[in-house]
Amino acid sequence: MKEKVGKLLGCLLVGSLCCHVKMLGCYPLVAVLFAAVYMENYCRSAFVAFMYLWMVLWLPIAGLFRYGIALLVWMVVLAVMQKMQVHLRRIAQSVLCGLILAAVSYGGKVMSASADWTMPAVLLPAFEGMLVAGLSFFASRLAAMALQWHPKAKQREQAVALPQQMHSYRQAMAGLAKSIETMVVPQENQYGTSGVEQMRQELKSRICLQCDRCALCFGGVSDMTLVVDALFETVEQGKAIDAQLQEKIYTQCSRAELLIQEALSIFEKAELNLSWYRRLCEHREMIAGQIDAMAYVVGDCMEQEQLCDDKERWRLLQLRYHLKDQGLHVSDLHMYQKKNGAVRLTMQLSMGWGNCITIKEVLAQINSCMSSPMISAADNRNIVGRDKARYLFITQPKMECTYGVAKMVQSSQTVSGDSFRAKRLESGRFVMALSDGMGSGMRAHGESETVVDLFMQFMEAGFAVDVALRLMNAAMIFGADAERFSTLDTCLVDEYTGIVDFYKIGAHVSFIRHKSRVEVVAAGSLPMGASVEVDTIPNRSYLEAGDYLVLVTDGVLEYLQVEEPVDMLQDVIGELADTDAVTFSRKIIERILLFTGGKVADDMTVLVLKALER
Numbered sequence: 001m002k003e004k005v006g007k008l009l010g011c012l013l014v015g016s017l018c019c020h021v022k023m024l025g026c027y028p029l030v031a032v033l034f035a036a037v038y039m040e041n042y043c044r045s046a047f048v049a050f051m052y053l054w055m056v057l058w059l060p061i062a063g064l065f066r067y068g069i070a071l072l073v074w075m076v077v078l079a080v081m082q083k084m085q086v087h088l089r090r091i092a093q094s095v096l097c098g099l100i101l102a103a104v105s106y107g108g109k110v111m112s113a114s115a116d117w118t119m120p121a122v123l124l125p126a127f128e129g130m131l132v133a134g135l136s137f138f139a140s141r142l143a144a145m146a147l148q149w150h151p152k153a154k155q156r157e158q159a160v161a162l163p164q165q166m167h168s169y170r171q172a173m174a175g176l177a178k179s180i181e182t183m184v185v186p187q188e189n190q191y192g193t194s195g196v197e198q199m200r201q202e203l204k205s206r207i208c209l210q211c212d213r214c215a216l217c218f219g220g221v222s223d224m225t226l227v228v229d230a231l232f233e234t235v236e237q238g239k240a241i242d243a244q245l246q247e248k249i250y251t252q253c254s255r256a257e258l259l260i261q262e263a264l265s266i267f268e269k270a271e272l273n274l275s276w277y278r279r280l281c282e283h284r285e286m287i288a289g290q291i292d293a294m295a296y297v298v299g300d301c302m303e304q305e306q307l308c309d310d311k312e313r314w315r316l317l318q319l320r321y322h323l324k325d326q327g328l329h330v331s332d333l334h335m336y337q338k339k340n341g342a343v344r345l346t347m348q349l350s351m352g353w354g355n356c357i358t359i360k361e362v363l364a365q366i367n368s369c370m371s372s373p374m375i376s377a378a379d380n381r382n383i384v385g386r387d388k389a390r391y392l393f394i395t396q397p398k399m400e401c402t403y404g405v406a407k408m409v410q411s412s413q414t415v416s417g418d419s420f421r422a423k424r425l426e427s428g429r430f431v432m433a434l435s436d437g438m439g440s441g442m443r444a445h446g447e448s449e450t451v452v453d454l455f456m457q458f459m460e461a462g463f464a465v466d467v468a469l470r471l472m473n474a475a476m477i478f479g480a481d482a483e484r485f486s487t488l489d490t491c492l493v494d495e496y497t498g499i500v501d502f503y504k505i506g507a508h509v510s511f512i513r514h515k516s517r518v519e520v521v522a523a524g525s526l527p528m529g530a531s532v533e534v535d536t537i538p539n540r541s542y543l544e545a546g547d548y549l550v551l552v553t554d555g556v557l558e559y560l561q562v563e564e565p566v567d568m569l570q571d572v573i574g575e576l577a578d579t580d581a582v583t584f585s586r587k588i589i590e591r592i593l594l595f596t597g598g599k600v601a602d603d604m605t606v607l608v609l610k611a612l613e614r
Contacts, residue, residue: 007147008043012050019058024124027063030055031132034071035097036139039090042147048075062108070104071097085355087327090140098133102126144321149313199266206262207255224252231263305336305344319345319369326365327351328384340496342395342428345374350388357384359391366393377426394428397495399545400612401430404582406589408604410440410555417444418553418605421452423460424495431459433490434507434607436553444486444603451486465492465503466536473505489551493543493609500549501538508557509566511573512541513548518574520566545613548573548584555602560595568595581610 011033018029034051038044055064074097081088088096105125208214227248234241241260250256309316312335323330333347345366351357359376362384366374377392384391403422409415417437424430435451437444451472458468469488489507493500502510504523512519521539543549550573557565572591576584585608592604 004043008046011037011047015051016054016058019054026124026128027059027067028128028132028135030059030067031071031097031101032135032139035074035094035132035136036143038075039093039140040143040147066104066108070101073104074100090325091137094136094140095133097136098129101132102129141321144324145317148317148320199270202266207259227252228263231260305338308335308337315369319366322365322369323349323362326357326361328357328362329388338427340428340494342496343370343372344426345393347391348388349384349391351384351386355385358382359384363393372396378424392426394426395496396614397428398614399495399498399543400614401493401495401609402581402612403432403607403609404580404585405608406585406606408589408600410603411600413440415442415445416603416605417441417448418603419445419448419452420605420607421456422607423456425459427462428495430493430495430609431456431490432551432607432609433488434551434553434605435489436487436603438486440603447486451488455488455490465490465501465538469503469505469536491549491551493611498543498611500541500543502541503536503538508552508554510552511550511570512543513550513573514544515546518570520570543611545611546578547611549609550588551607553603553605555604556592556606559601560592562595581608584608584610
């Protein structure tokens, strides 16, 4: 508020000075300043009132009537144009102001009996009108820049506190994850000496304490302790108690049968305790991993984008001026730069004068101010109307990804157990996800659809892929009511750089068809939810315009009647003619059916991405 009042007082101070600047008996700077600030619509009512007050105080009577009437007529004409929903650009408004001032000046000469009709006096109103028209247009640009200018300190005060707090959150969560990890003590697969000693002591307390030979059997290293240790070792290895060991036990102990039963009972309890301890360690490890993942998310949010409002403030002022010149109301205008160099513009737009304006016209104004071509986000409205809405514009990528899919359902089912999703993200990346549920039918379809939907939600929210995979894997482990798992085969293509990252969780091979070769991308890992650890290291490759990327489920390759199905499919992909992604995926399925004899023994899905040049 203080800044706004200060700028208004500055404009009024300049206006009072303009009332004292006289040129050939005229005061053109009064009209120039009035028109420039009025077109900017900055505290319009207060500015108009005070400017008329200044004219009353300091202009001569003739000048007061001439400029007062001319500017009043100009404001009325603009208001009528606005009611008629006719938008005039600033240059047209400036020319109109000059014409009206010249017309009022000539009208005053006609009505004056003592008017000077010499050639210089006749041409003076025309020259003044031209001067006011030209200077008003340029002054409106300067006024827009000055009135929209904000000190850097104001923006920095609002921007510094949040990153510092987020950094503290990140450190706290990382420390908590580390402390939980230190609580997880790795457990050996075998019980070790101490474990066997504990089981031996428990067996002694149950059976042998009342026996007269207890001290003899368990006093140091005796034949009985060796027999008991051999018994526990045999059970631990999952072997049956052989006749030789039974004979030794019966020889050493008169209650051999009860001894063996109690030993098996003690071992089963120890095995159960060990199993629960291992599960507890796994859960602690998973919880620590999720907290660490959230710490990574907080840090990634801080580093993923850089706010460039301070650095590009002059460009943003120009952009705001051009958009307002089209009759648009602009607010919340911000510029962000990503790690790959792409720029993101966010703003809220609504139409002032006139009914609407197309997003193409808005984009043309944006591109006139930006150093690199921009495109409109897919979620933007095609028309900017009177209702305020949020709009997003991003740097135009060097390539555009399209996709196509072809599916075949298992012969005995009506619904495919495979699910897929593909979407272009606001970050300039194109993501595809393909999941194969365990088995076939509705249940497999529900499981695979849950996996791809959850993954796409994480991607749309801006999570890193490895963090999303770890969180999903933990959710499936904790929430699973049966050992039913789903694969996840996903790829992320950066449309600015052409880099593509593959993440394969229990998925089959993928293929990239370049211009001269077909690349096979393979990875071996367990399905989603099958293990605490999930492989989040991507296989990285590179795409160029015209390349194809092919994802397939295991049903495509497992039932081919050839020795090397991967090599066969690699040859098929390399032989197909260049076409669109949809046709390409269908051609692959058609060729696969030739090798299976037309039978569909399992759900088949082929997901194809094609990179096109922008």
